[in-house]
Amino acid sequence: MSFTIALAGNPNCGKTTLFNALTGASQRVGNWPGVTIDKKVGRIKGTDARLVDLPGIYSLSPYSPEEIVSRNFIVDERPDAIINIIDATNLERNLFLTLQLIDMGTPMVIALNMMDEIEKRGDRIDVEGLSSALGVPVVPITASKKINIDSLVNRIIEVASRKQLPIHFDYDPSIEAAESAAEAALKGKVPDENIRFYSFKLLEDDPDVNRIAPGARASIQSAIDGLEKEYDDSSDSVIADSRYSKITEIVGKNCTRAPKDEKGTFSDRVDRIVTNRVLGIPIFVAIITLVYFIAMYDGDWGTSPGAWATGWLNDWFAEFGEGVREWCQENGVDPVVEGLLVDGIIGGVGSVLGFLPQMIVLFICMVILEEIGYMARVAFVMDRVFRHFNLSGKSFIPLLVGTGCGIPGIMSTRTIESESDRRITAMTVTFMPCGAKLPVIAAIAGAISGSWWIAVYAYFGGIVLVIISGIILKKFKRLAGTPTPFIMELPPYHAPQLFSSAKTVLDRAWAFVKKAGTIILLTAILIWFLSRFDLSLNYLDGDSLDDSILACIGSGLAYLFMPLGWGDSWELASASITGLIAKENLVSTLGVVLVGDGEAEVEAISEILAAMLSQSAILSFFTFNMFCAPCFAAIGAIHRELGNWKDTGLAVLYQCVLAYFVSAIVYVVYGTLVGDTIDWSSYVLAIIDAILLAIALVFKDPFKYFHRDTNGVKA
């Protein structure tokens, strides 16, 4: 029979490294049900045991999604054994989770990690003593150097086969007495194996237990009152205190720390500089500038590796497409098939896959910053600014990466601890102008007179929309999820683990390629179909789109954009649709429909735009396309972070509605400023939009009528 083993431990204790060392290449990454937290499953090398990686957690409280997922897994899926990995250099806090796991009544082995660091420091840990004090086998390991992994595997298989339970120890007699009372109250309402765990949780007034066993806490009220009176504190504090007191006692007996260096550890010295009151922000700026120059910069001072590689791959796809086209023409392939292959598949997927090199460079930078421990400092340094917009200090990095490409930006939100901050950041990253929007900026800048400020407007507008959305979306609980308090560990700085980092980068890149091969491929074919066929499904030869289905959809949609000043022509609405493949396609479509040439010079497009629309209408068109739904690839990335299509749809709808509102307001305001003639209906719409936005920003719960599943609906 094959065993299921759970791997549990704090964040930053080497859990991922151990998971990789135990399972090698045999891993599958998915999501835990209902939440967007990676669930990794692998096979322990040399055995047929299945290893499930639980999220990194500090406790088994029921407040963060990570904790709930871990708790449910242990209770519901009943793993045959748990490997609890703990950081030997940080025993006290790591053991807090251990004591709760012991109460779970599941066979367990402790992997005491980072023993090399203990030796280096000259600390001493009595492993046998620790093991007998905790009643659980302890195996000292160094996961990063793969030391003693074999004995850990042997031990966990042995413990699982023998169903060897932890030998629990007693806390103070009065606490044990209250625990017995709680056990009696919970008997039959929770699984017998986990009853000690649940009993302590009942004493802690855990909302989850109160839900499973309503009335249980009231029935032991006298025991709780006694406890609270004796310790002069609330019962949840009493339990936490006694756990930590027990830990202090155990660690005191079994661990001797070598005297600390006067100057502090290497990490202390680094940290003194990096988060220094004066130097902290300049260093932060320097590091992100460096990332920008490695991954995104392309300008007067040369081309960054990321931008160069992406340019190269884009050219390659273009050449490859032309090659295929020639081959098709030489071999008499049907023009419909040729169009599908070259314009639909290679053109569509290529324009998205072309960004892969830049994405990989960005991923590498992100993973290194995360691995060495700097990301936590970014959050520390930037928290003051971002909390006002309900975002994490860590949100800064995804937003910055988003100015290169939204997809790695969205994916790098995974390093944000709080689910709510993570989701909101993922939904707002694409407001930042990405690399593919630069050609659009160039085309528009040429069409608006005195237009030096267009690029500034795009970036500044992006930032403003992120801020507005942080405030609005936080109130929309369905999309934002539950906020977690910002109390964050600042892990010691250390060198990145090459194998683990490379694996993370490859996993993320692969996830993107898979998306390009499925959803992006399908949508590219769909848009190609819409633009190359007319309503009676005849293939349209030549460049013109005038009779295409896309043109029909465009003329239908155009009515929507009338009040925004650019609804008189189907061309603009259709171009906005093709922008969904990649925003740069907007320019090539405008080239086709306005100039009659997909390769048209940007200047020619600008000229026609300027002749066609008023200045304020051009700005409104630009605003809408900068901030509305991102490309399909980015929508796919948002889906990965939000976990389901319904929320993803809502998020994209939110982006479109916000872009629409803002465009309406910008149209009227700028039009009035420069003296364009604007229809009265546009004024009305803009005023309504402004009022709605103000309500969403100012009111406490503007979305209460949307929350059907909560009890917020009151007439």
Added chain:
Amino acid sequence: MTTMKEVPIGSTVTVKRINGDGALKRHIMDMGITKGVQIYVRKVAPLGDPVEITVRGYELSLRKAYAEMIEVD
């Protein structure tokens, strides 16, 4: 009553009690800030908030708003 928020940088204090309730209080205690533990206030972030403290041998960053919930001696 003194709270963590008023403790000057560079000093060490002992925790007397955690006020408040629910997820926030629970989280503070889970991270090892419990009655009787010693806390060293290391530094404050460049923009004046949050603070970095050493507790139970590791570094923790804590917003001042939460530090106010921690009573110290």
